[in-house]
Amino acid sequence: MISKIETYSFSVEPFHVDFTGHLFLGVLGNHLLNAAGRHSHNRGWGIDQLNERHYTWVLSRLCIELEEMPAQYEHVEVETWVESVMKLFTERNFLIRNADDGRVYGYARSVWAMIDVDTRHPADLLALKDGDILRYVLTADEKPCPIAKHGRIRVSNQVPIRTISTYYSDVDINGHINSVKYIEHILDLYPRVQYEMHRLRRFEIAYKAESHIGDTLAFCWQPSEETLADGLPAVEQIEVRKNMEETGTPAGDVVVQAKLVWE
Amino acid sequence: MISKIETYSFSVEPFHVDFTGHLFLGVLGNHLLNAAGRHSHNRGWGIDQLNERHYTWVLSRLCIELEEMPAQYEHVEVETWVESVMKLFTERNFLIRNADDGRVYGYARSVWAMIDVDTRHPADLLALKDGDILRYVLTADEKPCPIAKHGRIRVSNQVPIRTISTYYSDVDINGHINSVKYIEHILDLYPRVQYEMHRLRRFEIAYKAESHIGDTLAFCWQPSEETLADGLPAVEQIEVRKNMEETGTPAGDVVVQAKLVWE
Numbered sequence: 001m002i003s004k005i006e007t008y009s010f011s012v013e014p015f016h017v018d019f020t021g022h023l024f025l026g027v028l029g030n031h032l033l034n035a036a037g038r039h040s041h042n043r044g045w046g047i048d049q050l051n052e053r054h055y056t057w058v059l060s061r062l063c064i065e066l067e068e069m070p071a072q073y074e075h076v077e078v079e080t081w082v083e084s085v086m087k088l089f090t091e092r093n094f095l096i097r098n099a100d101d102g103r104v105y106g107y108a109r110s111v112w113a114m115i116d117v118d119t120r121h122p123a124d125l126l127a128l129k130d131g132d133i134l135r136y137v138l139t140a141d142e143k144p145c146p147i148a149k150h151g152r153i154r155v156s157n158q159v160p161i162r163t164i165s166t167y168y169s170d171v172d173i174n175g176h177i178n179s180v181k182y183i184e185h186i187l188d189l190y191p192r193v194q195y196e197m198h199r200l201r202r203f204e205i206a207y208k209a210e211s212h213i214g215d216t217l218a219f220c221w222q223p224s225e226e227t228l229a230d231g232l233p234a235v236e237q238i239e240v241r242k243n244m245e246e247t248g249t250p251a252g253d254v255v256v257q258a259k260l261v262w263e
Numbered sequence: 264m265i266s267k268i269e270t271y272s273f274s275v276e277p278f279h280v281d282f283t284g285h286l287f288l289g290v291l292g293n294h295l296l297n298a299a300g301r302h303s304h305n306r307g308w309g310i311d312q313l314n315e316r317h318y319t320w321v322l323s324r325l326c327i328e329l330e331e332m333p334a335q336y337e338h339v340e341v342e343t344w345v346e347s348v349m350k351l352f353t354e355r356n357f358l359i360r361n362a363d364d365g366r367v368y369g370y371a372r373s374v375w376a377m378i379d380v381d382t383r384h385p386a387d388l389l390a391l392k393d394g395d396i397l398r399y400v401l402t403a404d405e406k407p408c409p410i411a412k413h414g415r416i417r418v419s420n421q422v423p424i425r426t427i428s429t430y431y432s433d434v435d436i437n438g439h440i441n442s443v444k445y446i447e448h449i450l451d452l453y454p455r456v457q458y459e460m461h462r463l464r465r466f467e468i469a470y471k472a473e474s475h476i477g478d479t480l481a482f483c484w485q486p487s488e489e490t491l492a493d494g495l496p497a498v499e500q501i502e503v504r505k506n507m508e509e510t511g512t513p514a515g516d517v518v519v520q521a522k523l524v525w526e
Contacts, residue, residue: 014300014310015293018431019438019476026432030278037277047277048336072436073311167451168281168458169289173335175282188430192476195431213282213455 002043004138008035008078009099012070020195022069023076025203026183029062032094032108033179035078039092043136044129054117055128058207059110059179060089065147065202065261066096066106075099081138083145088122089113090133093145107147150204153257155239160218162189163244170213177211182256186238189219194262197230202261209255211242218244218252228262236260265306267401271298271341272362275333283458285332286339288466289446292325295357295371296442298341302355306399307392317380318391321470322373322442323352328410328465328524329359329369338362344401346408351385352376353396356408370410413467416520418502423481425452426507433476440474445519449501452482457525460493465524472518474505481507481515491525499523 008031016027040046040057047056070076079095094108114123125133164185172178183205211217218241223233237259244252271294279290303309303320310319333339342358357371377386388396427448435441446468474480481504486496500522507515 013293013297015296015435015441015443017436019434019436021436024432030276033278034276168453168455169287169447169451171282171455172278173280173282173284178278180278184432188432190431192431192434 004136005079005081006035006039006042008038010076012072012074012076014072017072021072025187026180029183030180031078035080036092039080045133055114055123056117058113058115060113061111061150061206063150063204064108068105070105081143082136083138083140085125085133085137087124087126090125107145109145109147109149153206153237153259155220155222155237157220157222158251161221163216163218166213166215166217175212179207182240186258198228198262200260201263204259206257208257209253211255215242217242234262267399268342268344269298269302269305271301273339275335275337275339277335280335284335288450289443292446293443294341298343299355302343308396318377318386319380321376321378323376324374324413324469326413326467327371331368333368344406345399346401346403348388348396348400350387350389353388370408372408372412416469416500416522418483418485418500420483420485421514424484426479426481429476429478429480438475442470445503449521461491461525463523464526467522469520471520472516474518478505480505497525
C-alpha cells in the first residue's frame with residue numbers, strides 16, 4: 001500500500017523571495033497546496049479524478065507556523081498527510097524542512113471540505129468511495145504536528161484600513177480570487193519596515209466566502225493589546241469584506257479572516 | 264564541452280493558470296528567467312558566481328510571442344541559448360514547447376546587460392573572463408528564433424489610465440519592483456472580457472529604470488489605429504511612469520514600456 005505521507009520538493013527561486021531574501025509566504029502557501037494536490041491525486045482523491053464525479057476540494061482554513069522561513073536557493077521538502085476525517089471536513093497537516101540538512105522550518109495545518117460542483121453542497125467524505133479516505137489517516141499520535149490548531153478570529157472593527165480592486169491576475173480557473181492572492185494582499189498591508197524589524201511567526205487564514213474579479217476587497221484590522229518591544233502589536237486580526245456598502249449588508253460579506261503573530 | 268542549449272522543464276500548476284485555464288504570462292516570464300539563470304549558472308556565468316566579482320545581470324528587454332499558451336497540467340520544456348554578445352548587451356532566446364508531444368507553443372527573446380553592483384556601471388561582456396561568453400553563442404543561422412526582434416515603443420499620451428501603489432509583494436531581493444510584477448500589473452489593466460474575446464499573441468517589455476516599494480506607478484496607454492473585428496485595438500503600447508508629479512519632471516520617470524499584440 002502507498003505511504004500515508006507524500007513528500008513534495010521545491011527550490012526557493014530568486015523571484016519567489018522578498019527583499020530580505022526569504023520565501024514569500026504566499027509562494028510557500030502555493031507549494032503546500034501543490035503538495036496537497038499531489039498527495040490526493042496519488043491516492044485517487046485528486047481534483048481531476050473527483051471532477052468526473054462532480055466533486056471538488058475547497059480549502060477552508062490554512063495555518064502556517066515557522067521557526068524560520070526558507071531562504072533563496074535553499075532546497076525544501078514538504079511532507080503532507082491527513083490527520084483526521086470527519087463527515088464534512090478533513091484535516092491535512094504539513095511538515096516543512098530543509099532537504100539538505102533536515103532542519104525543520106516549521107509546520108502547517110489545513111482544513112478542507114468537498115463540495116458538489118453543481119449544487120455547491122458539501123459532500124459526505126466518509127460515504128464517498130466506501131470510506132476509502134480513512135485508509136490514509138495518520139493520527140496526531142502517529143505523526144505529530146506540534147503547532148496549535150486554528151483559533152477563532154474576531155474582528156469587531158468595520159472601518160477598513162485599505163480597500164483594493166481585484167483584477168485578472170487575482171483570479172483562478174474557477175473565476176474566484178485565488179487563495180494565495182488573499183495572503184499576498186494581506187501581507188501587502190504592511191510597510192517595508194515591518195518586515196525589517198519583525199518576523200511573521202504564525203499566519204492563520206480562514207476562507208469564508210468566494211469573491212470574483214472586479215469585487216472590491218476591504219481590509220479591516222484589529223491589533224492585540226499585547227505589543228512587541230517597539231510597541232507594535234504582537235498579534236493582529238484582519239477581516240476582508242467584499243463590496244462594502246455595495247451589497248445589501250452595509251458592511252459587506254466577510255470573505256476571509258486572518259490572524260498574524262509577529263515576533 | 265557543455266551544450267550551448269539549456270533545457271528547463273516545468274508543469275503548469277493549478278494556481279498558475281488564469282480563468283481560461285492557461286498559464287499566466289507573468290508566470291511564464293518567471294520560468295524563462297529561471298531557465299536563463301540555470302543556463303548561465305551551469306556555464307560559470309550565474310549571478311551567484313558573478314556576485315563574487317561584484318557583477319550582476321540586468322534584464323533590459325523581454326519579448327514573448329506564442330501560437331498557444333500552455334494549459335493547466337501540461338508539461339513544458341524551455342530551451343534557452345545565447346544568440347549574440349556585444350560589448351554591453353547579450354541577446355538570449357527561448358523556445359517553448361510541449362514536453363509530451365513536442366509541439367511548439369512559441370518563442371521569446373531577451374536582452375541583458377551586466378552591471379557592476381557597486382558603481383551601477385555596465386561591464387564589458389567581451390572583456391570578462393577572457394571572452395569566455397563567446398564560447399556559448401549560437402547564431403541565428405545555427406539556431407533560429409523565428410519571431411521579430413524588439414521594436415521601438417513610443418507613447419506620447421501622458422494621461423494615465425490607472426495609477427497604483429507598490430507594496431511588499433512587488434519587491435525582489437534587491438528592493439526593486441520585480442520584472443514579473445510589471446507584467447502582472449500591465450495585464451491587470453484589462454477587464455475579464457478582453458481575455459474572453461481575445462488572445463495575447465505577442466508581449467514586449469522594456470525595462471528602463473528601477474522603482475522601489477512605495478513608488479506609485481502610472482500606466483499611460485496608446486492604442487493602434489488598427490483594430491480587431493470587434494473594434495478593439497489590435498496593438499497597444501503602454502508606458503509605466505513612477506511617481507508622476509512628485510519628481511522633478513512633471514511626467515515622472517519612465518520605468519517600463521510595453522507593447523501588446525492581440526488577436
